[in-house]
Amino acid sequence: MNSSFNEIVCPFEAEWKFHKADLLDLKNSEDGCLNGKCCYAYNIPGLKYFVAIYINGNAKGSCGQTWIAFHVNGSEDRKVTAEFTLSVESANHSKNLNYVYEKSIGHGTYFCKTEKFFNSKFFVNGELTIKVKGTLKTERPLISKICAPISMQWKVKEADLKSKKESSGCLYSKRINVASFSGVKYYLAIRPKFIIDENESRTQLCLHLSMEKKKKIEAVYDFSIDSANFNCGSQYVYDKSKGHGLRLYSTEDIFDPSKKYIVDGYLTINLNGILIAEKNQLFTSISENDIEPKFNLKILAAKSVIDAKDFKILIDENEIPVSS
Incomplete structure (x- = not known):
């Protein structure tokens, strides 16, 4: 899927590994959560994403449930549409999701009961691997x-x-x-x-x-x-x-x-x-007031007084040599 003039499309594929011992530390905590490392979209400046595991849920009514969420830092100024597949191959678990991120938030899926989560074969060599593959889409900014x-x-x-x-x-x-x-x-x-x-x-x-x-x-x-x-x-x-x-x-x-x-x-x-x-x-045009008066090109050219072959312009304390 290619980007268009008005929209940027970022295909991505990433995985995160979580140690069972680290997750066990959160088993009895309320709203216990472990974040994966942040990744950054390669063609959407400032867009980052990561996966988080909520051991006992992350809202009322989900206590005792393990959820996996995909976080994106969307905002009101830059809404991000995410179409992705979240999977845990060791658990034969896969979920297709589609969500519009209008703020920095996580969106995900119920995985299993917390008790089952730790008494399962989901962990391979003491690690749980979560993969996410999909696309992120947002409007192209009007200003460079x-x-x-x-x-x-x-x-x-x-x-x-x-x-x-x-x-x-x-x-x-x-x-x-x-x-x-x-x-x-x-x-x-x-x-x-x-x-x-x-x-x-x-x-x-x-x-x-x-x-x-x-x-x-x-x-x-x-x-x-x-x-x-x-x-x-x-x-x-x-x-x-x-x-x-x-x-x-x-x-x-x-x-x-x-x-x-x-x-x-x-x-x-x-x-x-x-x-x-x-x-x-960062890169603005040079105005008359940005240049030292004695090197004001507009005035000098108008009076035809540029007689020297070489001179210098001083801009922001940097000297620029000019040769005729």
Whole structure:
């Protein structure tokens, strides 16, 4: 199926593997859910998707039932039509689904009773494999956009985390330049102890953008901590230099060895995502006011005073040599 002038079509095929031991930890929890890693549509900027398993259901009336859902970050501005087949070959389970995502949400199917789920042959070598194959369709945007992928692996020392826990302070990663976005850098910040109230504190993880000039940049991104089988995503529109992120697990969880966030003295955080900006705000035409008065080409040409063979134009502190 090919894209048309007014519509983008993205065929996809992906699979996610879940360990039985990780799912067992959620067996007795209310609304217990485990997310798979995020994938990104190759030709629809900022569109991400993943599979999630709800061990005891995800709504009233589904307690004791295991559901599998396919999540897509649709929105009112960009509705996404998904036609897909969700399958678990080891269980001989397959379901064809069709859904229009008008917000970031999951849509899926009842799999089996929770009790049967763990007493079955659905797991092969201790893993459950879920496959999804289909197409994602959305309207083509009217305004041209520029995209830039972002990624980082940040290893944070346990000793540094404990130090910031006592002071409720932040740790910061290195800054990375975005090659296709002039003057834009990104970096991560983690606050081990973000105080909610006197009885609760959580770990806060943020993606920061630094801009030399004001722009409007949308970030669609996800964090993962593989050792703890943790995956979580977000999206946000930055209009100035700032940070945005999530209040994740409790402060105590991060230092609990059984949770496996910290391994061999390090918390390893993975970032993946994409930055999106309108093309016209990154590449604009040069106006009379953008050029130094002494090199105003319009005035110089009108007065016929360009006598030198070589001269320079200064734009945004960058010199451009010009030869006659």
